[in-house]
Amino acid sequence: MFDSPLSSSAYEVLGVDPAADEEGLRRAFRLRLRQTHPDTGGDAAVFVQVQRAWELVGTPAARAAYDRGHGFSAEPAPEASTGAAPGWRAPAPRPDTRPRARSHGQPGGWRRERYLTLIREWAGRGVALEDPYDPALVRSAPHHLRRLLADALAEEATARVVADLGMGYTVWHDVMAAGRGADSDAKIDHIVLGPSGLYGILSEDFGGPVRIRRGELVGEGVSGAPIAELVARMRGMARAAGVRFGGAIVVLPDDDVMESIAELGKVRGTPVVVVSRSALSTVLRRGITGARAIGGNEVFDVRTRLQQSVRFA
Incomplete structure (x- = not known):
């Protein structure tokens, strides 16, 4: 909250x-x-x-x-570079020897870099700030800068959830959709491959409650058509890699959704579900209604195709 x-x-x-x-x-x-x-x-x-x-x-x-x-505490994302968030007050992670999901790319990295560049331009005229994540500074910044940081944190939180699913899962973070430019409008936050299927994931924080209307997200902080845009990017990635996504998942903060798991049916032929962050692991383990499970040699084939096709933001 x-x-x-x-x-x-x-x-x-x-x-x-x-x-x-x-x-x-x-x-x-x-x-x-x-x-x-x-x-x-x-x-x-x-x-x-x-x-x-x-x-x-x-x-x-x-x-x-x-x-x-x-008030802005957050744990570092899995395999995040130590220089990604200088000054961010994070508790030291506890040693964890459990097998982790295979992870590629930097979760939240694109938005973190944009935030750091723009906050310095806004607050310091290009001069290094003592702490670009100081809560007082963040809260006084323009909305578009706070939104960048909020979404970076959301992506890092999703990365932690997926990492805990174990070695049976592979995740690619900050993937650029095929044939699109290098900006946030072309990005798929996460692609997750596991026994329950292959999913494209959007991690968002709109800063307040979000509702679902006619298969799309609506709310005070929502602009555009996030679900339709996610599905369009996934279709482009599917064509480029020669794979088939089982579904699309939108992850939101627990306090911002009415239901922890809301399955919307199909959007342009793709099953879509909106979930609270705490319910994400449940959905990824059991799958989405209508999504096709992946097993055996197909997992290796899909992983190889994606590994050869993805490029990162």
Whole structure:
């Protein structure tokens, strides 16, 4: 809820200045509770946000941690280069000896690079910033910059989920669709191959609730036709590599979807499902309704064709 560059800060939710003293913060919290309580006509979702904001800044220790930047905490993505996110406050990963999925490419890499270039131009006139991921800086940046970082984080989160599926899965990150230019409009965030099928995946964070209408995503932060665009890119990749995708998956933050798994049927002949991030591993293991499972020598053939055809952003 508060771990997205597109979301309001805990202070904004409470309606108080970040420099407010403890008593001012407490008064703001009590006022917001009264204003948002469902029993007095408030919005239940906002009421929950207010309580969560208080948990983050309601005690001196929690507030100090939040102000240091832990409101944007994130673990590094699997096999990410150490230079991809300088200054990003991430907990040290624990040693993990479990077999991991085969991973190719840099999840979120294209958007991270664009974010770093543009945030320096915007904030530092090309001068190196002490911390380009400082939460105060991020939240004050223009929406298109925060969106770049939010989507990079979303792609990295998906990469961690897929990596945990084990060595039976192969994933390609930041794949450029065949015959398209090197920009975000030509990119497939992830291609995942496993026993349940071959899937194209879009990882998104629109900064708020998303609904589904007539086979497409709609919401305040949604622009264009994300599902139709994903399917079109997958069709181009399928032709170039000589493979057949089993389905398309759109991954969104848990708080932004009404259902954890919503199967939409077919879009231009491709089965599509919209899932919450926590449900992604379930979908990839069991497959999508209408998707064709892949087994035996076909897995090796599809993997080889893709490995020879993909190019990365």
